Amino acid sequence: MYGAAAHAPSAPKTLVVCAPGYPADTAAAQPTMNAFAKLAAEAAGWRAESLRALYDQTAEGGLQRLAAPDAVFALVTLPFFLQNEAGLRLAARLQAVQESGAAETWSLAVRRGRVASPAALDGWEITGGAGYAPEFVRGPVLGGWGALPTSARVTFTANVLSALRRAAAGEPVAVVLDGPQAKALETLPFGPDLEIIARSDPMPGTLLCAVGGRLPPKQADEFVRGLERLHTRPGSAEILKTMRLLRFEAVDRQALDAARRSFAAARAPAGAAP
Amino acid sequence: MRGRARAASSLAALCAVSLGCATALKEPRPLGDLAGLGPGNAPPADPVEIATLVSGAEALFAERDVDKAKTAVLMFLRAASADKAPIEALLGAVRAQVWLTDHETDPRARVQAAMAAVEAAQWCGRLAPLDPECDYWLGAALGVQARERPSTGLSALPKIEELFRRSAQALPTLDEAGPERALALLYVRAPGWPTGPGDPDLGLRHARTAVELRPDYPPNHLALAEALSATGDAGAGRLEYRRALDLARAMAARGDRDASEWAADAEKGLRDAGVE
The missing domain is CATH 3.40.190.10 (Periplasmic binding protein-like II)
Known part of the structure; x- marks a missing residue:
């Protein structure tokens, strides 16, 4: 009906x-x-x-x-x-x-050299435009990389640039990026301070x-x-x-x-x- | 100083754009066409007549009435079409057309006013290429055009940014710190990285500069409030909306014709920000 x-x-x-x-x-x-x-x-x-x-x-x-x-x-x-x-x-x-x-590949960016595995995100903030759906970040985006510590907080931000600045400055922040954002990362002045540590399936x-x-x-x-x-x-x-x-x-x-x-x-x- | 420009409400709408692909800048029509001068209707030649047209148009526009502003635009443009006309005539036409874009109720009339504002501002830049006011008002005109014709947004945003940056460098106190205020709103409202130049952190810096330059001007506090809210400091944003409201009410009580709109913007900002 x-x-x-x-x-x-x-x-x-x-x-x-x-x-x-x-x-x-x-x-x-x-x-x-x-x-x-x-x-x-x-x-x-x-x-x-x-x-x-x-x-x-x-x-x-x-x-x-x-x-x-x-x-x-x-x-x-x-x-x-x-x-x-x-x-x-x-x-x-x-x-x-x-x-x-048509396909989107999501990425996780952190300060270069700071994170080697999901466990290293203990107590971190994981933020990005997809953060309004924490299960999406923990599952489809990062599930293939590994399980996030329960102490990691997934948050939403529309201001991804600001989050990347915080990450580059050494704050315990990892940033979820969509495809165009990940592609443009190297164009940022502080891009060399950041690295992509995980990528989702398309x-x-x-x-x-x-x-x-x-x-x-x-x-x-x-x-x-x-x-x-x-x-x-x-x-x-x-x-x-x-x-x-x-x-x-x-x-x-x-x-x-x-x-x-x-x-x-x-x-x-x-x-x-x- | 040239007549106070009062771009606040126009610039408050700036950059509410989506990104499209139409060209924002085209070859402007001849000034005589913009002024509606037909065959046998020559531009004024007498300097006294030109000055009278400009001052009359200023007086009409000062009343902030849609029909009178339309008449003022034609008077400004008629004066501007004369040989050796003062650049104030073109600047007046742009200001009045930008204001009309915010106050016309008919969407087609808004689009026409926005496009005509861009054309007049282009002439301003051609006739006085070193005048920062021409840069500033072309930026404002492109901003309202992008709002009314979203498809022009993509080509307009870098140009708007460049124009406001140039005018901020040359004459930061223009229009009560207008270039800094406009840059603040541009960076707060434009699509963010990597799609567009939007960068709320940078917007906040420009909003603070605008308030430092002209602390008693309500629109600067409105811009700072918006930038603070966009960067996550809602409490400080509410305080700035409150400051803007108090200043605007005081100016309205002194007879300022724009102040009631600023007060309304501040009240809306406070409502949107919610209860503390």
Whole structure:
């Protein structure tokens, strides 16, 4: 049984875009969201005004917006997805191909020569834009490297540059970086003082999800098919570029399942079977 | 000193941009076209007429009314289109257009005002390339254009940063420490490393400098409050919002026409910061 009666074909539908730790805020992003919603609706064969899009740069704000019954789709980062997949009944339908690629590889940066193993992070702060989902950091990001000490605190910061400065200055801080950040590390004046000590497996970066089965499957499929060919439509390049996207494509299910398993293992109480 | 510029509310909106790819700077239209001078409508030639146009436009803009500001823009530009017009005419046009970008209710009118502000500021820089006010106001105009046309943000941000840095070096007290205040907001609000120049720590340093240069100017305290909040010191941020509010209320009581907007910004900042 899907959604409320409110989701008749003509009912207003909302796409919630949520990327904690990334630039812009709701008001600043709205012109871009309006243009994207119009483009996406038209690609689905819907009336342009039948879809609206909203951006929220905080996890709390994104959750609040997704709780509203008109929220039928979500474009969210992988940590947000894993954290809320069950609670919001998110169904991953597509992955966004960003300018840096569809797959994201996460890294951990520390002051050069200070950390040789996960155990050395005893009492440290591990911070970054993905830190709002500590299980994501302990699992998909660093699980392959080893288990973090329970005394290590995972925190969120949108100000990764400041965290890197603290790490370079010798504070007990390790910084979780996304792909573009890790790539740009050497461009920083204090980059030589830092080193990457762990890298995750590649995993999806941003996912387009149906929310709570609120939309009838036929409409959801129309929308997904429209997004898959969105990049071929006139006028789409500038809007996608503004969102730092190239196109949408099918989800890498294998990589997503691996991230899901690792996340679940990190979330499980100590001693529980993975 | 040239007329007090009052870019605060405009610059408060600066850099609320996402990154896009459209070109922020294009060849500006001829000044006569910007001024709306048609065939048979020659620019003024008499210096007295030019001076009268500029002072009249200043008086109209000082009222901070949308329709009067539009008229002021046309008067400034008409004066600016004359041979040997004072650069104040172009600067006045940019200031008024930037202000209009913040106060027009119609989004299309805001976009038009922002684009026209950029064009007038480009002429300012061409006619007075060493004038730091031209740099400063071109930076402000590009900032509001980036807000209204997010697709221009990518090409605009490095230019905005360069313009404000240059004006901060040449004339740091311009517009009540405007270049330092603008740099503070740029670094606090722009997308962060590695996507953009955003760097809240650096923004905080510029906000402190702005307050040191002009401690009685409310927008400098608003910028410092925002920078403190962005760098994790919410308590000190609240104190700065409170200082900004007190200063703005005092200025509003003395008849300052911009102060009530600063007070409203400070009240919003305090609300957003939550209860201590």
